[in-house]
Amino acid sequence: MKAMPRSPNPLRPVAFLDRDGVLIEDTGYPHRIEEVRWIPGIMPAIRRLNAAGLAVCLVTNQAGVARGLYDEATVGRLHVWMAEQARAAGARIDGFAYCPFHPAAEEERYRRTSARRKPGPGMIEDWLAHFALRREGSFLIGDRETDLAAAAAAGIPGHLFPGGDMDAFVAGLLVAA
Template sequence: MGKHRAVFLDRDGTINEEVQYLSRVEDFRLIPGVPYALQRLKDAGFLLVVVTNQSGIGRGLYDEAALHAIHDKMHEELSSFGITIEACYFCPHHPEHAVGDYRVDCSCRKPLPGMLQQAALDLDIDLSGSYMIGDKLGDIEAGLNAGCTSLMVQTGYGAADSARLPEGVLAYPGLQEAVEAIYEREGKGKRPGR
């Protein structure tokens, strides 16, 4: 069992505004309130880890360099708020719609837990004490499959997927509300002034 606890976060529709197959840095926009919510998680002692399916790479819509440029932009914007993301994991594969080496049944594509499990090994994370937050059913299932507690946000695709949630998983309007739910679950209550 790892010694750190983490909050795993989907990227598109959870941290940044949903853009189908986001491939251009200039289209990356943080969802309002996300920096504050991420700071609350950091204040509670969680590592922040992004886990994102990026089948657009496998489909040939953009390359890994474009993805890394977008992640650099995300890190830059969040660091201006004093927030550090410990690591970003991505799955470029798709079992049917990808080309070449990217067309594969992998263990990293959500809802499978491969990215979370790899992060747990790399960063010494206790998955059973960690959380997964995302806007798609696959995000929620990946967290559950890894042994985490999952929460859905209704930003991005969450509004449509929230009707199909597994029993015991709740949906929240956005990341700030999901973070408040984590605080309540952890018995931390709300921070003064909030």
């Protein structure tokens, strides 16, 4: 693996991670701490991304909000807890973005077609626009085609996680890069 070249550009590239199916098992709208099952190897994988100089940003569709299964405060609490768990494992998650909207939401305030909802690139674009991050060298890891479509729409590579050990998967991606 080549060392990252030193650059005067202070902007960091980003590893965008989907949440359900990439950070934690997708058990079907997981929203309680008791439901969280971490993907095997996820904490070493995040540490590896941190060490490679990448920011780690979560981008997750949370249509469960639009469906009335749980509220945004619940999503926020879970994300705070996830970040704390990662920190305790020596892994840094730089931020969580979620999209609560769905075109067929029960509640009117969540009923919309949003570019933030994957396959739209909105969450990725928002991270890149508002923080010291750069598109070049960024990539996304997802477990669905909609994740890869969002990455493509944002002009970054998307990698489909096939299951197994996330650290081994990430190590392979970084070597290939």
